[in-house]
Amino acid sequence: MVGRIEHQLRADASRNSLVNPELDRQLLLDSLRHTENSAWVYELDDDIGGHLYGAVLSDRCGPVSWTGPDGSSFDGAEVLDALLLEAVREWRGRGVKEHRVWCLSEPARVMSWTDSGYSLFSVRGARELVTHDSRSLPMGYSLRRGTPDDFERAIELDAVLDTAQAVDVRSKSSSELAADQEDLFATLNDLETHHYVVEFDKRVIAQCVTFPAPPRRGSFDNTLYLSEVVVDPHHQRRGVASAMLDAALNDAIAKGFRYAEVQWRSANLGATLYWTSYGFHPTYVRLQRTL
Ligand SMILES: CC(C)(COP(=O)(O)OP(=O)(O)OC[C@H]1O[C@@H](n2cnc3c(N)ncnc32)[C@H](O)[C@@H]1OP(=O)(O)O)[C@@H](O)C(=O)NCCC(=O)NCCS
Known part of the structure; x- marks a missing residue:
């Protein structure tokens, strides 16, 4: 074998x-x-x-x-x-x-x-990390690292992500929703996690989370994992996600990461188009069957 x-x-x-x-x-x-x-x-x-x-x-x-x-x-x-x-x-x-x-x-x-x-x-999807100039955010937008004060907004943006990923939030029980929130808090509180947020008009309108990917068969060492990448629908297609990720990936390169990985639902067409336009290539797909 x-x-x-x-x-x-x-x-x-x-x-x-x-x-x-x-x-x-x-x-x-x-x-x-x-x-x-x-x-x-x-x-x-x-x-x-x-x-x-x-x-x-x-x-x-x-x-x-x-x-x-x-x-x-x-x-x-x-x-x-x-x-x-x-x-x-x-x-x-x-x-x-x-x-x-x-x-x-x-x-x-x-x-x-x-x-x-x-x-x-x-x-x-994965891509090799190479230093590049970070694109700037459009006028009026600013990037900073998240703090515990951003947790509530992080949950709201997570709901936007669930909708895009075709997750049926209404079918989740209150204990499942509470467990999701606990998972998100645990991720944001992890010392190895970086939480980036973009503000417009003093309101957080986008976020992404990065952390070292756990060792996995087929993945390279020094891989950064991207998660919770989401932009409020009113602010999409203005280059916000790309500028935020440029900054996050350049930070990661400076810390020695050589690859980045992300996962998206195959039903999420916007994400499929976004990640491939950002230079990520599919490596593995997850399939499933109810028994
Ligand atoms: C995916 C997402 C993060 C992209 O954010 P964004 O700020 O709109 O992305 P950008 O403006 O930087 O897009 C850069 C390029 O990606 C591609 N792209 C992004 N969203 C797209 C979409 N919905 N359909 C087609 N192409 C898209 C385009 O090529 C775009 O360039 P263009 O606008 O000049 O054509 C945002 O659409 C989002 O939050 N979606 C819901 C949550 C989600 O699915 N997150 C990813 C989960 S893995």
Whole structure:
């Protein structure tokens, strides 16, 4: 399995330069040996024709199974179907509600999953960081770092983001909404987080949050993660987000970050167009299927 994962990661990195081919072989072997989750392999003439691994974790909707970029490989659609047949049977038995998969953003690979009933949920985009002149904000706008006094406005802007990402806020229970707010407060309070806000007429009309991305298969070290990037609808398409991000990314470069990553919902057309126009390229896509 480790051999297949190494081979696939190298092949993916040769097709997409924003995918990191590095892998700690011993660490992967040890984690596969000691995991409590099942891994399935498809045997073919004394060889392995595919593998599938899902980490079962609890989420707000109940237990879900996560398959990362190294969690699957398959020589053909029939191999994936055979692996899923076994895996889904076990996951359902454990009460798993949903299977979520990260797969290289490549049409053929994505189609293998969509043909098996999976739908596209979000895109992970990355770009290399190179020093560039920051574009200026339009007249009347100013940029500063956020403070605890901005938390309430941060929640309001987060709601704008949810709407753009087609998150059905009305279907969320009050405890889910409270949990979202707690998550946002925890992020903003984290010492490694930078919160940038843009003001117009003494009112915060845009924000973004940056923090070091956690180590992830396929991502490079020294990657900055961008989150909560949102501009009040009345102030969009004036270059506010671009000037704010130029400043945030130049700060990150000065601190030694070499890459930036962001995630957006595939249903969010504005974000898709914005991130690609800003120089981000899709690396992985997240697909999911209700079990
Ligand atoms: C995405 C968003 C942050 C962009 O902010 P913005 O200040 O309007 O962006 P800019 O004015 O700097 O846009 C720069 C370029 O991005 C592209 N772009 C931005 N928004 C776009 C949209 N809705 N449709 C098409 N292209 C868009 C355009 O090429 C634009 O240049 P142009 O206006 O000269 O054509 C803003 O639309 C927003 O807050 N959306 C809702 C929240 C959201 O989806 N955030 C991203 C979540 S991952």
